[in-house]
Every structure is written in structure tokens, then in C-alpha cells.
Amino acid sequence: MDQSHIRNFCIIAHVDHGKSTLADRILEATGAVSPREMQEQLLDTMELERERGITIKMTAVRLYYKAKDGQVYQFNLIDTPGHVDFTYEVSRSLAACEGALLVVDAAQGVEAQTLANVNLAYQNNLEIVPIINKIDLPAADPERVKEEIENVLAIDASEAILASAKTGVGIEQIMEAIVQRIPPPSGDPNAPLRALIFDSKFDTYLGVICYVRVVDGQIKPGQRIRFMSTGKEFEVLEVGTFTPERQPGEMLATGEVGYLAAGIKTIGDARVGDTITDATRPAQEPLPGYRTAKPMVFCGLYPVDGADYTDLRDALAKLQLNDAALSFEPETSAALGFGFRCGFLGLLHMDVVQERLEREFNLNLIATSPSVVYKVYRTDGTVVDVDNPAHMPPPTTIDHIEEPYVAATILTPKEYVGPIMELCRERRGEFVHMEYPAPDRVLLKYDIPLGEILMDFFDQLKSRTRGYASFDYELAGYRESKLVKIDILMNGDPVDALSFITHRDKAYERARQIVEKLKEVVPRQQFEVRIQAAIGGKIIAAESVKPLRKNVTAKCYGGDITRKRKLLEKQKEGKKRMKQVGSIELPQEAFLSVLKIGD
Numbered sequence: 001m002d003q004s005h006i007r008n009f010c011i012i013a014h015v016d017h018g019k020s021t022l023a024d025r026i027l028e029a030t031g032a033v034s035p036r037e038m039q040e041q042l043l044d045t046m047e048l049e050r051e052r053g054i055t056i057k058m059t060a061v062r063l064y065y066k067a068k069d070g071q072v073y074q075f076n077l078i079d080t081p082g083h084v085d086f087t088y089e090v091s092r093s094l095a096a097c098e099g100a101l102l103v104v105d106a107a108q109g110v111e112a113q114t115l116a117n118v119n120l121a122y123q124n125n126l127e128i129v130p131i132i133n134k135i136d137l138p139a140a141d142p143e144r145v146k147e148e149i150e151n152v153l154a155i156d157a158s159e160a161i162l163a164s165a166k167t168g169v170g171i172e173q174i175m176e177a178i179v180q181r182i183p184p185p186s187g188d189p190n191a192p193l194r195a196l197i198f199d200s201k202f203d204t205y206l207g208v209i210c211y212v213r214v215v216d217g218q219i220k221p222g223q224r225i226r227f228m229s230t231g232k233e234f235e236v237l238e239v240g241t242f243t244p245e246r247q248p249g250e251m252l253a254t255g256e257v258g259y260l261a262a263g264i265k266t267i268g269d270a271r272v273g274d275t276i277t278d279a280t281r282p283a284q285e286p287l288p289g290y291r292t293a294k295p296m297v298f299c300g301l302y303p304v305d306g307a308d309y310t311d312l313r314d315a316l317a318k319l320q321l322n323d324a325a326l327s328f329e330p331e332t333s334a335a336l337g338f339g340f341r342c343g344f345l346g347l348l349h350m351d352v353v354q355e356r357l358e359r360e361f362n363l364n365l366i367a368t369s370p371s372v373v374y375k376v377y378r379t380d381g382t383v384v385d386v387d388n389p390a391h392m393p394p395p396t397t398i399d400h401i402e403e404p405y406v407a408a409t410i411l412t413p414k415e416y417v418g419p420i421m422e423l424c425r426e427r428r429g430e431f432v433h434m435e436y437p438a439p440d441r442v443l444l445k446y447d448i449p450l451g452e453i454l455m456d457f458f459d460q461l462k463s464r465t466r467g468y469a470s471f472d473y474e475l476a477g478y479r480e481s482k483l484v485k486i487d488i489l490m491n492g493d494p495v496d497a498l499s500f501i502t503h504r505d506k507a508y509e510r511a512r513q514i515v516e517k518l519k520e521v522v523p524r525q526q527f528e529v530r531i532q533a534a535i536g537g538k539i540i541a542a543e544s545v546k547p548l549r550k551n552v553t554a555k556c557y558g559g560d561i562t563r564k565r566k567l568l569e570k571q572k573e574g575k576k577r578m579k580q581v582g583s584i585e586l587p588q589e590a591f592l593s594v595l596k597i598g599d
């Protein structure tokens with residue numbers, strides 16, 4: 001299609017503001033799917049995504065729209081994941097577009113994630129079309145939301161479209177705005193091929209499928225292509241688009257969005273953000289902005305039953321086929337046995353992987369509490385990355401330690417500013433900035449250690465603001481901190497999987513909190529369990545769990561075997577997710593106690 005008739009765009013929105021619903025309406029309006037065959041929210045494909053109501057992996061669909069000017073336009077709608085863990089992927093999918101539909105809930109107004117996504121859209125020079133959605137709601141207040149869009153996002157909202165993705169109001173106006181307000185792509189068809197990979201997926205039959213935006217030149221089957229970051233070459237087997245079904249085609253032209261398959265075996269060879277060029281006539285420069293997604297959060301995953309170890313390894317390898325950001329390597333813990341140290345982009349990514357391992361692969365796992373990567377500068381001048389508290393070098397060999405920080409943005413109604421500032425202070429946050437972008441709304445900026453965010457920060461923020469504050473962050477480099485490792489001992493034996501790292505000034509308080517928490521979650525055993533927290537060899541907090549007197553089966557009288565079996569079955573159920581550590585059985589909660597100690 002003629003380049004001037006192509007529109008590449010995405011939808012950016014805060015969670016639940018109506019992105020998927022609007023995408024469905026757009027699909028419907030172009031006749032891409034009949035409403036009947038349309039499953040709700042077609043773009044979210046993974047079952048887990050649908051259940052959690054979040055978009056994890058993005059896709060692209062091609063639609064044809066006949067505009068009021070009588071011309072037919074090619075729309076490429078690129079879906080973006082709406083979560084801070086996937087900021088890099090979001091930024092690459094935005095880089096594949098010329099415009100963005102900005103969806104803001106007419107009752108909720110602008111939220112922190114909207115702000116973060118708009119900033120990414122600006123960085124990619126996108127034309128932003130503001131849409132105020134859900135105007136059918138009784139609580140809708142479009143005028144106030146317009147004001148917020150102008151004050152918080154610095155976007156002219158005078159031409160914002162008032163819409164309801166639910167009732168269909170405003171959808172036609174949105175379709176016309178895509179044609180009129182979003183510019184067509186401006187690449188050079190005669191220049192050497194440059195295509196941006198903004199997503200990749202593994203397909204059992206085709207190998208890796210790359211979602212690409214052709215910036216210059218074109219891609220055809222049979223062409224020899226080169227990935228500019230690795231230099232690896234492949235022959236294109238198939239190109240095409242999703243409409244939303246996969247539709248093989250003859251070529252992807254300049255400015256177009258689609259997929260290609262080239263018999264690529266591992267997703268690591270087709271990384272998001274990389275540039276594809278023609279191997280026989282390569283481009284001089286790759287497209288800007290490439291980097292490899294680096295895991296930021298690590299945890300240990302151990303099978304409850306040691307016999308499942310190889311199954312766990314195979315399952316992780318399978319997930320990795322589709323997830324270049326997931327890393328894992330074997331790890332042994334004195335307490336938990338053989339398992340894997342796994343790296344994730346963030347907490348959500350970690351939760352999703354764990355849930356898939358348990359659900360799709362039927363594994364029963366113990367996860368240790370997540371950790372960030374510390375940079376440890378040793379007295380001998382070497383620097384080591386430590387992603388497992390148990391591997392922290394002895395204090396005498398450490399010169400200083402650095403930890404990762406994030407720049408956090410919080411948007412909140414005025415009345416919660418106090419509780420939020422208190423929470424940030426408790427989490428060693430450094431105040432950066434505060435402004436009042438709209439009546440009753442406050443924008444706060446803090447620098448906070450990422451390690452503190454991992455500890456239940458989000459839930460705390462939600463509960464202290466009754467769900468009214470929104471929060472987003474970006475990574476903001478490493479800073480020196482006075483950190484210490486706290487070891488947990490059970491009946492005198494250190495449990496390596498429970499060690500954690502915390503700030504020196506918080507050490508006593510947190511040690512106290514964790515032993516109290518553990519006292520609650522460690523089930524009573526036949527003997528007393530002493531729980532202690534220590535720095536080096538020094539005990540700084542202690543509690544104990546009183547022994548259990550009665551045996552469960554002792555309650556059954558004599559011969560009633562079914563009754564007895566029932567009780568034992570029940571006990572077995574309760575045993576799920578329990579791990580024998582020395583002579584003590586620990587439940588999964590025990591390993592995550594450290595996350596809950598900021599409460």
C-alpha cells in the first residue's frame with residue numbers, strides 16, 4: 001500500500017482505563033472480526049493475561065479502514081504491555097509507531113502509568129491523540145480530566161475525544177482522528193533494509209516469529225537478513241501480518257508492520273530492539289535504542305520434591321524459548337537442596353513465571369524472597385555482582401556496597417500525601433519533588449532503593465491510600481548504601497535461603513520483625529523451634545515456637561481406618577509447599593516473610 005495511507009499506532013493507558021475494550025471496538029469498526037466470533041479482548045492471548053486482566057506480551061494487528069474521504073487506509077495497531085516491568089518493550093513498540101491513542105478514564109483521571117507512558121511516547125516523537133473514555137459512567141467528569149491532561153501531561157486537551165468504548169460513543173471520531181492526526185511513516189523504500197524488532201515469540205512450527213516495523217527498504221521471503229547486534233544471518237522463510245489471524249504475504253514494504261519467520265531457533269537471536277538489515281546490502285547504522293533486557297530481580301526456585309528437579313529445569317527452558325528476559329542457572333542451597341537462581345525484569349514478571357511453572361507444568365515450588373543485584377566492592381579492588389544474599393562475601397572483605405535505585409512517580413489525591421511520605425521515608429526514599437497539577441491532585445517524586453520496592457511497597461501504598469494513589473518508576477542507577485546481611489538461624493542452624501540484606505539503620509527493627517513473622521508462620525513441631533536473627537555471629541533478635549503435644553492421628557479411636565486416612569490426606573494437603581529444612585518443616589510463607597516485614 002502507498003506509504004501515505006499507512007497509520008501505525010498504539011494505545012497507551014493506565015491499567016483498567018479501557019485499552020483492550022477500545023482495541024476491540026476498533027477491530028469491530030474495521031470489520032476485522034464479527035462481534036460474534038470476537039472473543040472478549042482479542043489482543044490479550046495468554047490465558048493468564050486474561051485472568052489477571054493485564055497485557056503482558058504485545059502483538060500487532062493489521063486492519064483496513066475506509067475513511068470518510070473515501071480512501072482505504074492500512075492501520076497497524078500495536079499492543080503494548082502496560083506494566084513497569086516491561087518498560088523497555090513498551091518503548092520499542094512505541095518506536096514502531098507514529099502515533100498513540102492516549103486513553104484516560106473519565107472518572108479516574110490521569111494516573112502515574114499514564115504519565116510514564118506519555119513520557120515514553122514523547123521520547124519516540126509520537127503524535128498523541130487524547131481520548132477520554134468511559135464518559136457513560138455516572139462519575140465521569142470530562143472537564144476535570146481535560147484539565148489534568150493539560151496540567152499533568154502537558155498535552156493540549158482541547159481536541160480530546162470523548163468516548164465510551166463500552167457503548168461505542170466516539171469510536172467513529174477516533175477512527176477519523178487516526179487518519180487525520182497521526183502522520184504516515186516516512187521511510188526510504190530505496191535505502192538498504194532496516195527493520196525494528198519490537199516483539200518476538202516462539203512458534204513450534206515456524207521457529208521464532210519476529211514482529212517488525214520496516215523503517216527503510218523491504219523484506220521478502222528468500223531474502224538473506226542480518227541481525228545487526230549479533231551479526232547472525234538467516235534466510236527469510238515467510239513474511240505476513242496478523243488480521244488478527246496469521247496471514248502470509250508477499251512482502252513487508254517501507255513503513256509497514258508485520259511478522260517474519262526465518263527458521264530462527266532461539267529467541268535470544270531475535271532480541272527486542274535489534275535492527276534487521278539485508279545481508280547482501282547492509283545498512284550502515286542500526287536503528288537507535290537497542291539494549292539487551294537485563295534481569296533486575298532474582299529469586300531461587302526449588303522443587304518441593306527433589307525428584308522434580310529435572311522437570312523444573314525443562315520447564316524453565318521451555319519458558320525461556322519465549323522469554324529472552326528470563327534467566328536461570330543451577331543453584332544449591334544447604335536448606336533447600338538443588339534448584340535454580342532465576343532472573344526477572346521485575347516482580348510481575350517473576351509472579352507470572354512462577355504461576356506458569358505451577359499451573360502449566362504442574363510443579364510444586366518453593367520460591368525464596370526476591371533480591372536485587374548488589375555491586376560489592378571488595379578491599380582487594382575487585383567488584384562482584386551479588387544477586388543472592390547467601391553469597392554476600394564476608395564483611396571484612398568488603399570495602400563498600402552499591403544498590404540499585406529507582407526514580408518513582410506517585411500521583412495521589414491530596415489527603416494521602418502524609419501517609420505516602422511516611423511510607424517513602426520508611427523505605428529510605430529521598431524526596432525529590434512535589435507539585436499540584438490539578439485541584440486535589442498531588443504529584444510526588446522520590447528516589448527509592450529498588451530493594452525496598454520489592455518488599456511489598458505497592459501493596460502498602462495501595463492500602464495506605466485506599467487504592468487511590470498510582471505509582472510508576474524507572475531505574476535510576478546505583479548508589480552506595482550501608483548494607484548488612486542478616487542470617488536467620490533455626491535451632492542454631494543458619495537457613496541460607498532466609499538470609500536477607502538490609503540497611504544498617506534498619507537491621508534491628510527488621511530482624512525483630514522477621515523473627516516475629518516467622519514465629520507466626522512456622523508450624524509447631526514435636527520440639528521447640530528457636531528462631532534467631534544474626535549479623536555475623538551476633539544474635540540480634542530471637543523468638544521460639546512452642547512444641548506440639550498431640551499427634552494428629554492420636555485423636556482417632558482404634559480401628560476407623562477411613563477416618564484415619566482422611567486425616568492423613570488432610571495433613572498431606574497441608575504439606576504441599578512445605579519443605580523439610582534440617583529437622584524442621586517450613587511452609588512457603590516462611591521464605592517470603594522478609595517481604596512482609598515492612599508492614
Ligand SMILES: Nc1nc2c(ncn2[C@@H]2O[C@H](COP(=O)(O)OP(=O)(O)OP(=O)(O)O)[C@@H](O)[C@H]2O)c(=O)[nH]1
Pocket residue numbers: 013014015016017018019020021022053054055082133134135136137163164165166167
Ligand atoms: N462503563 C464503561 N466501562 C468501560 C469502558 N471501557 C472499558 N470499560 C471497562 O473497564 C474495565 C477495564 O477495561 P479494559 O479494556 O480491560 O482495560 P485495559 O486498559 O485494557 O486494562 P489492562 O489490559 O489491564 O491494561 C473493563 O471492565 C471494561 O469493561 C467504557 O467506556 N465505559
